[in-house]
Amino acid sequence: MKTTLFYIAMMLTLVVSSCSKILDTTPQDFVSPVNYYNTESELQSALAGVYDRLGDNRVYAQGMACYMVFSDEFFMKNQTSGINANIVDASTLEVNRHWEALYTGIERANMLLDNIDKAVKVAEDKRNEIKGQALFLRAYYYFLLTDEFGAVPLKLQSTKTPEEPPLPATPVKDIYERIVVDMKQAEGLVKSVSDYGYNTRITKTTVQGILARVYLTMAGFPLNDVAKYADARSYADKVIQSGLHGLNPDFKQIYINHVQEIFDTRENLWEVEFKGNNQGEIQEGGSIGSYNGITCGIIDIGYGYDYVHATAKLYNAYAASDQRRDWTVAPFRYVTTGQTAVKTNWAADQIYDRSNGKWRREYELLLPRNQNITGTNWPLLRYADVLLMFAEADNQVNGGPTTDAYKAINMVRRRGYGKDVQIPDAQADVATGLSQQDFLDLIRSERLRELAFEGLRKHDLVRWGIYPTVMQAQAREYQVNMPSTLKDPAIAQAQRVTDRAVLFPIPNSELAVNPNIKQNTGW
Structure with missing residues (x-):
C-alpha cells in the first residue's frame, strides 16, 4: 500500500472530477502539495477529490449496488463466473480495486487534513466546514473497510516518502474508536443541510445518522458491545429531534x-451524486438503473441488464396491500423484438423472474440515454433508515419496544401502505405487546x-451475526422452489456464503507490498 499511496500523494496533486453540488471547478493535474492548499478554491478542489471515491465503479457506482453485497434479497441471474457469481479470492480485480478506491479516498483526506491549516487567508469557519467533511469521509471509508475486511491498516497521515514502512492491521475495536472520534x-464542524438545499455534502444530521449506524454495528458482530445500543438510539434521536427530516409521503x-x-433533503439525508450520461466532457455518471435495473434491451427506452433479480423471500415479505412491493420488485419487464420493446407484466407465479424496480430508467430526463451510464443518484442514508435504527436500538436498550419504538416503525409502515404517517392505521400498524426478540425479528423484516x-442488507445480516446461516437457508429455498432454468447458478451463489465470506480476503495488491498484514481466516 505504501507505494500506491505515495503515487497517490504525488499525483493528487489533483486528479478529480467536479460534482455539480459538491464542487464546480476545473480539475487540476500535477500540482505539488507544497504549493497547494492555500485558497478556498484549492481546498474545495481537494475536498472534491475525497468525495470522488464514493462514485467509483467498484464502490457505489456499481459494485456496492449488487455484486459486492450478496444477500437474501437478490441473486444474479444465470451468473456462473467471476464476482457476479459471488466467486471471490484475494486476486479478484473488483475486490482489489474496491480496497484501492477506499484507501485513495483516505489518502486524499489525509493530505487535505495535513495541509488545511496552511490556508491562513481562508476564513476559519470555512476551513472548519471543509475539515469536518474530510474527517467524516475518512472515517466513513474506514467504516466500509473494517466492515468488509476486518482489521486493516489505520493510516491517519498522508504518505510523504515511499520509504515509509507499511503498517500492520489495527484491531477492529481500535479502528471503530477512531471512527467515532473523527465523526464526533x-x-x-459541518453545517446543516438547510445551509445547502441539497444532500450530497456531509451535514450535521448526516453525521448523526451514520454515527447511529456505526454504533449499531459496534453493538453487533464482531465487537458485540451492547452498551453501544444506547449511543445508537441517542444519535438516531438527534436526527429525529432536529425537525429537518421527514418521510416523503409517496414511497x-x-x-x-x-x-x-x-434533491429531497427531508427523506434523503445523504446521496452519492452522479451526473449525466458520460456523453459530454465531464464523466460523472454511474450504473444505477442499468446494471441493477429492469430488464430491457432497447437503449432509447432505458437499457437494463438482466442481472439483479428479486428473491421470493423479498417478494413474499410484503403484504399484498403494501405499496412498496410492486415498486421495489418490478411486476413487468420489457420484451424486446427488433428495435421495439413492449412493457409486459409477469405472471403471478413468475416471482424469481422479476428485477429490481426501484430506479426506473423511463423517468430519466436527460436524453439521449446511454446504454450503461445514468445520472441516477445513490442513497446512502434515508430518514426511514434512521427511524428503523432508532426503533431497533430503543428495543435493545429497554428490553423491549417502547411507545417511541412503535411510533418509529409504524411511521415507516404507514407510508409503505400509502397512509398518513401520523395517523394510526389498523392495516399498517404492528401488533403491540411484542417481546424484545419478536420486535427485533419485526425490525429485521421491516428493514428488508x-x-x-x-x-x-448484507451489512445488516453480518452485524446481526446471521449472514452465513441466512444464505445457506436461501440455497435450500432455491433448491426447492426456484425454476429449474434459474436455480443452479443461484444455489451456487448462496452456498458460497460460508463463515469465511463474512469478510472479504485482504487483496493481493496489499499483500504484495505489505509484509506486516495477514490474510483473513479461510482465504
Whole structure:
C-alpha cells in the first residue's frame, strides 16, 4: 500500500472530477502539495477529490449496488463466473480495486487534513466546514473497510516518502474508536443541510445518522458491545429531534427523484451524486438503473441488464396491500423484438423472474440515454433508515419496544401502505405487546422491505451475526422452489456464503507490498 499511496500523494496533486453540488471547478493535474492548499478554491478542489471515491465503479457506482453485497434479497441471474457469481479470492480485480478506491479516498483526506491549516487567508469557519467533511469521509471509508475486511491498516497521515514502512492491521475495536472520534469532531464542524438545499455534502444530521449506524454495528458482530445500543438510539434521536427530516409521503417518488437528480433533503439525508450520461466532457455518471435495473434491451427506452433479480423471500415479505412491493420488485419487464420493446407484466407465479424496480430508467430526463451510464443518484442514508435504527436500538436498550419504538416503525409502515404517517392505521400498524426478540425479528423484516436493493442488507445480516446461516437457508429455498432454468447458478451463489465470506480476503495488491498484514481466516 505504501507505494500506491505515495503515487497517490504525488499525483493528487489533483486528479478529480467536479460534482455539480459538491464542487464546480476545473480539475487540476500535477500540482505539488507544497504549493497547494492555500485558497478556498484549492481546498474545495481537494475536498472534491475525497468525495470522488464514493462514485467509483467498484464502490457505489456499481459494485456496492449488487455484486459486492450478496444477500437474501437478490441473486444474479444465470451468473456462473467471476464476482457476479459471488466467486471471490484475494486476486479478484473488483475486490482489489474496491480496497484501492477506499484507501485513495483516505489518502486524499489525509493530505487535505495535513495541509488545511496552511490556508491562513481562508476564513476559519470555512476551513472548519471543509475539515469536518474530510474527517467524516475518512472515517466513513474506514467504516466500509473494517466492515468488509476486518482489521486493516489505520493510516491517519498522508504518505510523504515511499520509504515509509507499511503498517500492520489495527484491531477492529481500535479502528471503530477512531471512527467515532473523527465523526464526533466532524459533527461540531459541518453545517446543516438547510445551509445547502441539497444532500450530497456531509451535514450535521448526516453525521448523526451514520454515527447511529456505526454504533449499531459496534453493538453487533464482531465487537458485540451492547452498551453501544444506547449511543445508537441517542444519535438516531438527534436526527429525529432536529425537525429537518421527514418521510416523503409517496414511497416511489423517492426513487423517481434519484433518477431525475432531484434533491429531497427531508427523506434523503445523504446521496452519492452522479451526473449525466458520460456523453459530454465531464464523466460523472454511474450504473444505477442499468446494471441493477429492469430488464430491457432497447437503449432509447432505458437499457437494463438482466442481472439483479428479486428473491421470493423479498417478494413474499410484503403484504399484498403494501405499496412498496410492486415498486421495489418490478411486476413487468420489457420484451424486446427488433428495435421495439413492449412493457409486459409477469405472471403471478413468475416471482424469481422479476428485477429490481426501484430506479426506473423511463423517468430519466436527460436524453439521449446511454446504454450503461445514468445520472441516477445513490442513497446512502434515508430518514426511514434512521427511524428503523432508532426503533431497533430503543428495543435493545429497554428490553423491549417502547411507545417511541412503535411510533418509529409504524411511521415507516404507514407510508409503505400509502397512509398518513401520523395517523394510526389498523392495516399498517404492528401488533403491540411484542417481546424484545419478536420486535427485533419485526425490525429485521421491516428493514428488508423498506431498504431492499439499497446495499444495506448484507451489512445488516453480518452485524446481526446471521449472514452465513441466512444464505445457506436461501440455497435450500432455491433448491426447492426456484425454476429449474434459474436455480443452479443461484444455489451456487448462496452456498458460497460460508463463515469465511463474512469478510472479504485482504487483496493481493496489499499483500504484495505489505509484509506486516495477514490474510483473513479461510482465504
